[in-house]
Amino acid sequence: MSETFVVDARGLSCPQPVIETRKALEKHSGGPVEVLVDTVTSRENVARYGESHGWKVAREDTEDGFKVSFTR
């Protein structure tokens, strides 16, 4: 299993978290990729993008927001 690639999208406004997620998922198409966000809106937008592009998506609460994990 390759090393997890982490995207820190905390504090970015819509739609930048999704754009950064897309770039990361295209670059690391085998996964796993983790995206850090700090609003429920961003969490759901990012997760929806992954789910509609064939990724297994897991959401997790963190101390200052959420972590969305993408695996194949």
Place this chain on the structure above:
Amino acid sequence: MKSINQVLISRWGPAVTGAFVGAAASLLVFFGNPGNMGICVACFTRDIAGALGLHRAGVVQYLRPEIPGFILGSFLAAFLSREYQPRSGSSPIVRFFLGFFAMIGALIFLGCPWRAYARLAGGDWNAIAGIGGLAVGIGVGIIFLWNGFSLGRASKSPAWAGIVMPLAAVALLALLFLRPLFGPEGTGPVFFSKSGPGAATAPVFIALGVGLIVGWMAQKSRFCTVGALRDLIMLRDGHLFSGVAAFLVSAFVVNLLLGQFKPGFEGQPVAHMNHLWNFIGMALSGLAFTLAGGCPGRQFIMSGEGDGDASIFVLGMLVGAGFAHNFALASSGAGVTANGMTATVIGLVFCLAVGWLFRIKMD
């Protein structure tokens, strides 16, 4: 209640919200709001600017209760679901001027994206050029987004920071009900139109109720009329666009039922037939909204959630509305003004410069 919220946060949320907003927009015209202007975020913000004396265009002054309703509905929805999250710091002063110029563009066209769709659903074909301009403005914004455009990161604010906009909304409602009059001419400091669009008003409690419900629904569902086209073009994602589609259908159907559908170009309420400037005005708005991350309705909703940057944006819209009328930039039924064209070009230069210059380096 819980099951309604479940629907609103599901994939059907934007469509359900859009259907409600569209129907409400047509019904509010029936109840007394101006033609094809049952709900217009830009026009209503402009009316509030007039009511507060920020401009003295006597025909567009009214403390529209829908707007504070949006903020308070969103605040309550966010607070109860623990999504109330005060945050700010993403280039606030740039956002102020994006809001300022978004308003200038909207008042060239005479409507925000919500009203552009409401006008189309009422048969005002002049809206088509505006919606075309909106799409082009959003398209230009997308090019900047793909090239790394960002206004920078926001960070958490103290918990009380997010309460300021809901309190301001309560203050607006207090002024609406108390109607203080101690100005020099026996009027003001709050002004209410005696004729024109500002005097066309739905009953206060209906307007406020719709505002609260729309604020609630849009907070849950993230309904956004600019994000709709943006995500559709940029990500082939129709999630938010379903909201706009539902808005158009329900507004059209309710207009038809109420005899409010009057197709044509001429004689449309609060509209002009300068297609070129309808297009350019909305292109400016679309670009400004895209750079700021959402349509004007969405900005008000986010300001209710505690987003200080969105709050600055809507304050920019409010001040922009004041300037639009004081400097004779706003269009009227008679058409576009020369000053308005100049201001639109300045706004486009500003937004293009912001889109080009502001980038964030991701690690």
